[in-house]
Amino acid sequence: MTTPAPAAARKYDLAFAKWVYQNVNGGDKLSLCMQCGACSGSCPIGVQMDHGPRKLFMMIRAGMKEEVLSANTQWNCTSCYRCVVRCPRGVPVTYILQDLAAKSVEFGYAKGRHENKNFAQSFWWSAKSFGRTDERLMTMRYFFSLGLGEGYKRTMANLKIALGMVKAGRMHVGLPHRIKGRKGLQAILAKAREIEARHGSAGE
Numbered sequence: 463m464t465t466p467a468p469a470a471a472r473k474y475d476l477a478f479a480k481w482v483y484q485n486v487n488g489g490d491k492l493s494l495c496m497q498c499g500a501c502s503g504s505c506p507i508g509v510q511m512d513h514g515p516r517k518l519f520m521m522i523r524a525g526m527k528e529e530v531l532s533a534n535t536q537w538n539c540t541s542c543y544r545c546v547v548r549c550p551r552g553v554p555v556t557y558i559l560q561d562l563a564a565k566s567v568e569f570g571y572a573k574g575r576h577e578n579k580n581f582a583q584s585f586w587w588s589a590k591s592f593g594r595t596d597e598r599l600m601t602m603r604y605f606f607s608l609g610l611g612e613g614y615k616r617t618m619a620n621l622k623i624a625l626g627m628v629k630a631g632r633m634h635v636g637l638p639h640r641i642k643g644r645k646g647l648q649a650i651l652a653k654a655r656e657i658e659a660r661h662g663s664a665g666e
Contacts, residue, residue: 501545593641
């Protein structure tokens with residue numbers, strides 16, 4: 463096991479907390495955190511995380527940018543929202559973790575989390591293409607985004623389950639279902655990209 467670097471040798475970015483407050487969804491509420499631990503204590507898989515949400519927020523305040531963006535905490539969050547419901551100060555813990563995951567990808571810290579990233583990208587592809595999730599196409603896109611061999615292996619391993627869902631009427635066959643107002647959806651997404659680009663430019 464690698465020995466942690468001495469405190470004096472670690473790199474701290476004291477501007478990181480301010481950046482999180484200003485650029486991460488829900489980050490402006492992070493200053494309300496009083497380190498009570500209700501979020502970490504409520505998390506059903508907190509033991510699977512490098513750091514619980516309480517500790518991660520403390521690390522953000524300490525300027526531990528590398529450790530925060532490289533952690534598996536944001537990737538292991540299942541979005542059950544227990545932490546949000548139980549936070550006495552109304553900190554949107556789940557939203558902060560979700561956006562930290564997105565920022566980790568954006569800044570190249572998610573190289574070891576490619577499965578999470580690929581799944582998210584496959585889900586988003588389906589949502590913006592059809593206005594809904596097509597489990598068949600989304601799953602196939604995700605499987606084969608991991609490589610041809612891995613895609614085939616996972617497809618065959620899940621084939622029996624897929625056929626069972628089709629037989630039970632839980633998965634349709636044929637063309638993907640699409641929402642009726644796709645033009646409206648595309649307009650919303652275009653506006654969202656415009657707003658995101660404008661905010662990104664303002665923050666540079």
